[in-house]
Amino acid sequence: MALTNIGIFGRRNVGKSSLINLLTGQDTAIVSDTPGTTTDPVRKRMEIPGIGKCNLIDTAGIDDTGDLGEQRVAKTYQAAAQVDVALLLFTANLFSREEVQMLNALREAQVPTIAVHNQSDIVPLDPAVAMDIMHKYAVDVVEFSCARIDDTLRRDETDMLLAYIEKAVAQAAPFRERAMFDGIIPDKPKRGKQHRVLLVCPIDSEAPAGRLILPQTMAIRDILDRGAVATVLQPAALRKYLRENPVPDLVVTDSQVFGEVSGILPKKVPLTSFSVLLARSRSCYPNYLEGTPKISRLQDGDRVLILESCTHHSSCEDIGRVKLPALFRKFTGKQLEFDIVSGLDQITRPVEEYALIAQCGGCMITSKQLYNRLKPAITKGIPVTNYGMAIAYMKGVKLSADGIG
Ligand SMILES: Nc1nc2c(ncn2[C@@H]2O[C@H](COP(=O)(O)OP(=O)(O)OP(=O)(O)O)[C@@H](O)[C@H]2O)c(=O)[nH]1
Ligand SMILES: [Mg+2]
Structure with a gap:
């Protein structure tokens, strides 16, 4: 099953570390009433019933100041772009510039987010504030406290929060990685038959x-x-x-x-x-399935963009730079132009100038990075394919929707 990265964000002292400790049932992160206690993202792997394997990520406050503080905030924003689901903590009904800025970044990265009003034992969540946030930003708002003394109340609130997380994880599904043989080989041998x-x-x-x-x-x-x-x-x-x-x-x-x-x-x-x-286990696979046959429609003078996401993998590089262009030219019999962009470097030409984009397996980047990389092309209707799928197509190996020939 896929691993879900769940990030915890918010200003300093809102109780981010307290929440990760509560959810993991351990002293995973240091908690103190000194603002700025957490400096670097802290990760903890755990299994949540109904959600499966998760990485909980505690981060530095989004309102940190000073030179170092700004660097910490930048790290937190980097983490935000990588997570599958986010919990945005706020307290005392204060949801203003910092929270909105983080929410926008999370939205940009298509991260389903839950606004969690923590420390509600001190100041309860004002229903009018909750409604306002829900209406303005279309996120769920949950009342919570890491410090409830009443066991039943604490358990109920935690269960409620987990239910919201489960819902957000379902929304994040298009980006989550599937295991490689998911749907191809049974999870366990069936009736004693080993695959x-x-x-x-x-x-x-x-x-x-x-x-x-x-x-x-x-x-x-x-x-x-x-x-x-x-x-x-x-x-x-x-x-x-x-x-x-x-x-x-x-x-x-x-x-x-x-x-x-x-x-x-x-x-x-x-x-x-x-x-x-690998392509099948990650985002954009349906787009590859749709885009790959468009190789046959390439015309003289068309420009093809090759996206080579790992800079250090010499075998991929050789495919991207040499073998794939040669195969494209041979298969189509057309005069094609190729641009190759490595790593996560900027794509300099406007994406509309390309007739097709071929993406490497992207084994060194996350499924979400892959999606964000290809999103501008996909939204503009530019066909995208993947190295392996393009090669299979051009070598005449017909693949089913499950990637099996
Ligand atoms: N009363 C009350 N106190 C809380 C709650 N959650 C956290 N605290 C306290 O708030 C203070 C800050 O908690 P942390 O968990 O360290 O907060 P943080 O967001 O990780 O803070 P930084 O790492 O500095 O960004 C600590 O003294 C916690 O004990 C809560 O729900 N209710
Ligand atoms: Mg902390």
Whole structure:
């Protein structure tokens, strides 16, 4: 199941650290009545019933001042752009410039947010203030206190807050990552049947020394989590393996050897690639499904943008800079122009100038960053595709909506 990042934001001393401690049931963060106690984001992993695995993130106050204070605020805003769900704490019915500014940043990053009126044991939430916030900013407003003495009241308020969080997590769903084999391999072996997955991993000059690449490691981990069996081999060992072993339930390979592997496999064996599985597990996959066939419509003079999100992954870089442009030209037979933008660098040309955008798997960035990266193009109706899906399409491997060929 996906990991949900839940951020806690608000001015200094509103009780952000007290709330993370209450939710985790531990002294996760230091609590004190000195404003500015929390300086860097503090993360705590926990399992919340109904929500699953979460990272709770406590942050520095959004009203911090001075040189260092401003740096802390900047860090808090950085964290805000990364979370899936936000709790924006305020007290004494004070919801003004700082809160609105943070709310706007969270909205910009499409983070479902709950306004939590904390310390309500000192000053209760004014219903008129709550209505005003709800109407103006379309967020839920919850009355809360980290210091209720009455156990039942505290439990009820906590349950209520968790219910609101659960609702916000559901709203954040489009950005949450699915596990790689979610919906493809059962969570657990069913009726004793272990799923057998064959991973065909080319180890060529582009492979990093001494290790597998991240999508391969992620695939193996998810197969293990599901109680399934992974067999890992190189393409050269595939024919002999298939002669001597039962047919696997699924084969996963590198997009670059899609053609070679599908030529060797018996027709009925489902085949996909690591990068397709990765794309499928994250945001924008439906956009890729829609955008990929548009490769066939490219015309002479069209400009294609290649988005290479990790700067240090030499194998991706080689695909983005060399192999993919060559494949596009060969497949379409058209004169195409290519621009390549690395990391999360600014896209200099107006996005409207592109006929198509090809995004790498983005294994080093979050699903939300990926979404925010592609959003301007998607909203303008520019087709987007993904390295692995584009390669599969151009090599004639037809993928189902689930990414299986
Ligand atoms: N009465 C009351 N006190 C609270 C409540 N929540 C927190 N406090 C107290 O408020 C003070 C500040 O709490 P913290 O949790 O440290 O606040 P914070 O938002 O993390 O503060 P910074 O880290 O400085 O930004 C502490 O003295 C807490 O004990 C509450 O709901 N009611
Ligand atoms: Mg704190």
